Amino acid sequence: MMTQLFIIIMGVILVNNYVLAQFLGICPFLGVSKKLNSAVGMSLAVTFVMVLSTVATWPIQTFLLDRFNIGYMQTVVFILVIAALVQLVELALKKYMPPLYRSLGVYLPLITTNCCVLGVTVNNIDSSYNFIESIANSFGAGIGFLLAMVLFAGIRGKMENSDIPEVLKGVPSVLIAASILSVSFMGFSGVVEGIFG
Amino acid sequence: MVYLTPILIVCVTGIVAGVLLTIAAKIMFVPADERVEQLTEALPGANCGGCGFAGCSDYASAIVNDGADINLCPVGGPAVSALLAGIMGVEAGSAEGEYAVVLCGGYDNKTNKIFEYDGIPSCKAVKTLYGGAGACGHGCLGYGDCVEACQFDAIGVVNGVAWVDRNNCLGCKACVKACPNGIITMVPRHNLTYVACSSTDKGAVTRKACEAGCIACGKCVKVCKFDAIKVENNKAVIDPVKCKNCGMCVKECPTHAIVKLPKPPKAAAAAAN
Numbered sequence: 001m002m003t004q005l006f007i008i009i010m011g012v013i014l015v016n017n018y019v020l021a022q023f024l025g026i027c028p029f030l031g032v033s034k035k036l037n038s039a040v041g042m043s044l045a046v047t048f049v050m051v052l053s054t055v056a057t058w059p060i061q062t063f064l065l066d067r068f069n070i071g072y073m074q075t076v077v078f079i080l081v082i083a084a085l086v087q088l089v090e091l092a093l094k095k096y097m098p099p100l101y102r103s104l105g106v107y108l109p110l111i112t113t114n115c116c117v118l119g120v121t122v123n124n125i126d127s128s129y130n131f132i133e134s135i136a137n138s139f140g141a142g143i144g145f146l147l148a149m150v151l152f153a154g155i156r157g158k159m160e161n162s163d164i165p166e167v168l169k170g171v172p173s174v175l176i177a178a179s180i181l182s183v184s185f186m187g188f189s190g191v192v193e194g195i196f197g
Numbered sequence: 198m199v200y201l202t203p204i205l206i207v208c209v210t211g212i213v214a215g216v217l218l219t220i221a222a223k224i225m226f227v228p229a230d231e232r233v234e235q236l237t238e239a240l241p242g243a244n245c246g247g248c249g250f251a252g253c254s255d256y257a258s259a260i261v262n263d264g265a266d267i268n269l270c271p272v273g274g275p276a277v278s279a280l281l282a283g284i285m286g287v288e289a290g291s292a293e294g295e296y297a298v299v300l301c302g303g304y305d306n307k308t309n310k311i312f313e314y315d316g317i318p319s320c321k322a323v324k325t326l327y328g329g330a331g332a333c334g335h336g337c338l339g340y341g342d343c344v345e346a347c348q349f350d351a352i353g354v355v356n357g358v359a360w361v362d363r364n365n366c367l368g369c370k371a372c373v374k375a376c377p378n379g380i381i382t383m384v385p386r387h388n389l390t391y392v393a394c395s396s397t398d399k400g401a402v403t404r405k406a407c408e409a410g411c412i413a414c415g416k417c418v419k420v421c422k423f424d425a426i427k428v429e430n431n432k433a434v435i436d437p438v439k440c441k442n443c444g445m446c447v448k449e450c451p452t453h454a455i456v457k458l459p460k461p462p463k464a465a466a467a468a469a470n
Contacts, residue, residue, distance in 0.1 A: 060210075070203040077210055084214035088221050095225035 007196045008133055009140035014188040018116045018141045019148040021185055025116030029148060030174060032107070039153040040146065045107040047142025050120050052089065053082045054138040057121040058131055078121050086112040116145065152181060232284055233258050239280040240270060245348060247271040247369035260285065271295065271368035295368040295383040297352070297361045301337040302393035302409035302454055305357040308333055309406055324377045332406035335396040337380060346375035363461065388437040389458045390447065392417075397430040404452075411454040417446035 018024045025046070032042045057078050065071050090108050093101040101108075111117060120141045124134035155177050164173050236257035243253070248269035250256040259265040260281065267281040274294045309332040314323050320338040328334040339357040351365030352372050359372075359381070373381045380395040392411055396403045400412035413431040425439035426446060433455070435446075447457045 064206060064210075068202050068206060070206065073203045073207060076207055080207070080211055080214060084218055087218055091218075091221050091225045094227050 005136040008136045011192045012137055012140035013144040015192055017144040017185055020182040024119040025114055033149050033152045033156055036153045039149040042107045043146035043149045046111055046145050049111050050117055050138040050142045053117055053121050054134050056081055056085050058134050061125050083112050230261050233261050235284045236260055241272045243272045245369035294386050296363050296366045296386055297372050297381050298384050298391050299359045300380045300395045301358050303333055303336040303407045307407055307409040308336055321377050333396055342375045343372035346371040384437045389442045390440055392433045392435055392454055393456045394454045399431055409454055416449045420445045420449040
């Protein structure tokens with residue numbers, strides 16, 4: 001059981017990285033990766049919301065949507081639930097944990113409807129994970145997001161000090177760097193299964 | 198029934214979420230500090246960053262949450278400080294504003310050129326080539342990086358040297374940060390006399406490069422009755438607090454490196470204070 005969970009977590013961090021291999025959550029990946037601090041803050045917020053949404057959506061899928069055979073309403077219901085949940089968490093944090101609320105800042109509402117959060121919850125169902133496995137998968141997805149953000153923040157830091165041709169300055173160079181990073185992650189495919197399988 | 202179930206379930210989910218959120222918002226209501234909003238409105242909204250914070254609203258929240266001083270806004274000056282003090286319920290204190298001054302008198306006909314520069318018209322760019330086209334490595338480069346930085350149209354380049362227009366200068370320090378040679382500095386608003394040279398080279402070297410440079414002869418130090426001038430690093434420095442703008446040093450300076458600005462009209466002076 002532990003090995004199974006470990007494979008899921010490592011697999012989703014390295015092989016099926018949500019940003020670099022599945023191309024979900026590209027918006028925060030490009031938008032918030034300028035500074036390491038905000039990149040880490042954003043990633044932790046994403047991890048937190050991913051795990052929380054899984055805790056909420058998995059039972060809804062299993063006990064509500066599947067029971068009434070309306071699995072096709074998944075997307076609508078999940079978005080609804082995740083949005084409401086993040087709002088609720090925001091209210092709770094504001095009241096009971098102001099320091100955490102301030103450090104997450106604007107990122108928390110930003111990721112309310114982020115596709116990587118929705119993607120993780122939907123993927124959990126599609127991969128027919130059980131509850132524990134789903135949580136492990138969401139946690140791993142969040143850590144994978146963190147890894148991608150931190151790596152990319154480092155790359156962007158280097159890029160700012162380098163002499164880039166005028167045509168590639170700004171977004172083009174960032175996109176090229178992102179694609180190279182993504183290609184480099186392709187090298188991990190099969191690694192986890194090879195080690196644990 | 199085929200259509201009804203999904204509609205019902207989604208609606209019920211939505212209503213449940215809505216009700217929960219409403220209840221949560223009531224229970225976990227946090228009274229927001231209205232003063233932040235009031236302060237933001239009282240501030241000029243220039244967002245120049247002169248106070249040291251990211252913008253006017255950032256400064257406002259810093260006043261309320263971190264106890265930042267209320268007299269940091271260079272744009273609004275004492276008038277805004279008084280407004281802020283009123284909102285926060287504290288004493289305003291006396292904050293005299295500052296003006297930027299460009300410490301260089303090396304106009305086109307004064308400073309020798311070592312080459313003709315024909316590249317990108319930017320001070321930063323020309324500085325990368327032997328420290329600039331002028332023979333003096335400390336002078337105004339004259340390509341107006343400060344002019345670009347100024348949001349208030351208060352600085353311009355005249356005869357190759359930047360010039361601050363005190364009618365428009367609000368003391369936001371944007372030009373100070375923009376100057377690659379660091380020759381722009383801030384002085385209190387009452388101060389009119391300053392040494393228009395930043396050269397730390399030895400007197401003879403300065404002399405060769407520029408007619409208007411301070412050669413650190415020390416004549417001004419002797420003539421000053423208020424002990425306001427010192428010679429440091431091969432240049433005279435006037436202490437703006439001790440200086441009474443008497444103008445003795447201006448007459449004494451052999452290279453006319455000390456400049457005294459004309460007194461502003463009374464009305465303008467009153468507004469400035």
